[in-house]
Amino acid sequence: MQGVGPAICLGRDIDTDQIIAGRYLRTKDRSVWAEHVLEDLDPTLAERVRGAIIVAGRNMGCGSSREQAVVALREAGVVGVVAPSFARIFFRNAINIGLPVIEAPVPPCTDGVRVSFDLDAGWVEVDGKRYPARPLSAKMNAILRAGGLVPYWRSHR
Amino acid sequence: MSTLSERILDAPAGTYVDREVDLAFAHDGTGILAREALREMGVERLAHPERLRLIFDHIVPANTGMAATLQAELREYARTTGVALSDAGGGICHQVLSEGVVRPGTIVAGADSHSCTLGALGAFATGMGATDMAAIWASGATWFRVPETIAVCLSGRLSGAADPKDVALTYAAKLGMEGATYRALEFVGDGVADISMDGRLTLCNMAVETGAKTGLFYADGVTLRHLADHGVAASPQAPEECRYEQEIDIDLSDIVPLVAVPHRVDTVCEAEEVAGTHIDQVFVGTCTNGRYDDLFRFAEIVRGRRVAVRTLVIPASRAVLARAIATGILADIVDAGCMVATPGCGPCLGAHAGVLGEGEVCLSTANRNFKNRMGVGGEIYLSSAVTAAASALAGEIAVPEVA
Structure with a gap:
């Protein structure tokens, strides 16, 4: 699994309230979450994350278990999320909906620099510099490759 | 082991x-x-x-x-x-x-x-x-x-206005917001026997704020009595000698009222350091501190007096509400000028029932003070229900005094 795109750089401890605020949760319309993704952090991000790879600081996605956070990122067109560490529920949720999340010791970067990753080869590259990606467990790898837990389930039953 | x-x-x-x-x-x-x-x-x-x-x-x-x-x-x-x-x-x-x-x-x-x-x-x-x-x-x-485990070793005994919530804020500050990511917290030591089931639920509740997968207490006499009160029989769990990845020590006798200041759960200071901070709202409730112990300690302080700021009290469950009615503490809370609302999460996640306006400040007994969580432009300080009670009466953050 591979991906490439310009970086959108976020700080550390980005909580799921910042990714999608509680006031937008009561709907099944995923476009609403995409429209308001990261709004309280920066209202222009919803437009700018399309086709981009998020490079975040430590503890990405901490806080609430709301799956709307990862769905909002995917629906907004985010290609993948890279961070030195993730909160565990966010990480599991991302895999479950087929959004590539890559744990790698990346330093803070600048918006727009080129980011690419190759999960099979186990690396992520930020602005020309390559970092090792932490391998997924066999089960998580299989779920991500299937496109998420729903398609994984359908192909394993 | x-x-x-x-x-x-x-x-x-x-x-x-x-x-x-x-x-x-x-x-x-x-x-x-x-x-x-x-x-x-x-x-x-x-x-x-x-x-x-x-x-x-x-x-x-x-x-x-x-x-x-x-x-x-x-x-x-x-x-x-x-x-x-x-x-x-x-x-x-x-x-x-x-x-x-x-x-x-x-x-x-x-x-x-x-x-x-x-x-x-x-x-x-x-x-x-x-x-x-x-x-x-x-x-x-x-x-x-299966997570590695960090032992939170409790010794001594809480006294005065100190509350299990202050212990939770203490370990949150010690570990930080990702100090226990993918780990379990196990609460052990001589100090656990004196912590009520309500207090234990508070302590385990905030484990996730350090990134932990869970927090655990071994089932003991307190657990069995709690379950028996609900008609459930259970057996105790004896701790074994085991290997912890890390141990942190907390002497309960040293605990004083604490406050987490905006916008991080791990930026914690003594209530005294932020005493006098203006607040627009006090919120007592949530899965952290909406239990009977919390309402009881809150009522002990506000009984016979009037709150000086809008104060919202939301029992964590119908059973908590019913008990607060039966023992009379709900009347004390209402008579003190507090609003009481339907058992549930209330405004904790900023979706309804007490959200903050731009620039407003809330002292809340909840577990998260993330930026904008209770409303865009609002600020959240976190404390125990005891500190919340003293602050509600003062109309600003205040240090509670309990004999």
């Missing part, structure tokens, strides 16, 4: 295991996403409906037509599948399930990050997302990575 997590999951730390889940639940917010995932998965029959619960707590009663429609859909789903439903007004999922449902030694999964609360009963309880929950409902099982 094993940690409690290793014992319950029956495997050593660091291994990946598939396990049957004894109790799996979702609320009105996550339940609707789990319902959608089950539809997409093509699942019509749930593996063990008797092990599942739907609990309406996040927006109760519904505040908009959309919320009402989504809840109606879930209500109908519960009816047709046989999943037990705790409808609006029953209370917060973690509290309701602590009232005689969760048993020591069981595996509990909740589609809510604060599901770690239920580790207070000696269960392995953790939070997951809605799609994971859907897969559990469909199959009865899920995968876990």
Whole structure:
């Protein structure tokens, strides 16, 4: 699994309230979450994350278990999320909906620099510099490759 | 020898295991996403409906037509599948399930990050997302990575105005917001025997704020008496010699009232350092501090006096509310000028019932003070119900004094 795109750089401890605020949760319309993704952090991000790879600081996605956070990122067109560490529920949720999340010791970067990753080869590259990606467990790898837990389930039953 | 997590999951730390889940639940917010995932998965029959619960707590009663429609859909789903439903007004999922449902030694999964609360009963309880929950409902099982454990060693005894919430803020400050990521917190030591079940639920509740997968207490006399009060018989769990990845020591005798200041749970200071800070609202409630002990300690301080700022008190469950009525403390709270609302999460997540306006400041007994969480431009300080009571009377953050 591979991906490439310009970086959108976020700080550390980005909580799921910042990714999608509680006031937008009561709907099944995923476009609403995409429209308001990261709004309280920066209202222009919803437009700018399309086709981009998020490079975040430590503890990405901490806080609430709301799956709307990862769905909002995917629906907004985010290609993948890279961070030195993730909160565990966010990480599991991302895999479950087929959004590539890559744990790698990346330093803070600048918006727009080129980011690419190759999960099979186990690396992520930020602005020309390559970092090792932490391998997924066999089960998580299989779920991500299937496109998420729903398609994984359908192909394993 | 094993940690409690290793014992319950029956495997050593660091291994990946598939396990049957004894109790799996979702609320009105996550339940609707789990319902959608089950539809997409093509699942019509749930593996063990008797092990599942739907609990309406996040927006109760519904505040908009959309919320009402989504809840109606879930209500109908519960009816047709046989999943037990705790409808609006029953209370917060973690509290309701602590009232005689969760048993020591069981595996509990909740589609809510604060599901770690239920580790207070000696269960392995953790939070997951809605799609994971859907897969559990469909199959009865899920995968876990058995966590390494950090021991939080408690000694001494709380006194005066110090509260279990202050202990939770203490370990949050010591560990930081990711200090326990993928770990379990085990609360051990001579100090645990004096901490009530309500206090233990508070301590386990905030484990996730350090990134932990769960927090656990070994079932002891306090646990068994609590369960017996709810008509449930259980056996105690004896700690074994085991290897902890890390140990942190907290002497309860040293604890004083604390406050977490905006916008991080781990930026904690003594209440005295922020005394005098202007507040627009006090909120006592949530899965952290909406229990009877909290309402009782709050009422002890406000009884016979008047709050100086708008103050919202939301019992964590109908049982808590009923007990507060029966013992008379609810009358004290109402007479002091507080608002009392439907058992549930209230404004904690900023969706209804007491959200903040731009620039407003709230002292809350909840577990999160993230930027904008209770409303765009609002600021949240976190404290115990005891500190909240003194502050409500003063109209600003104040240091409580309890003999």
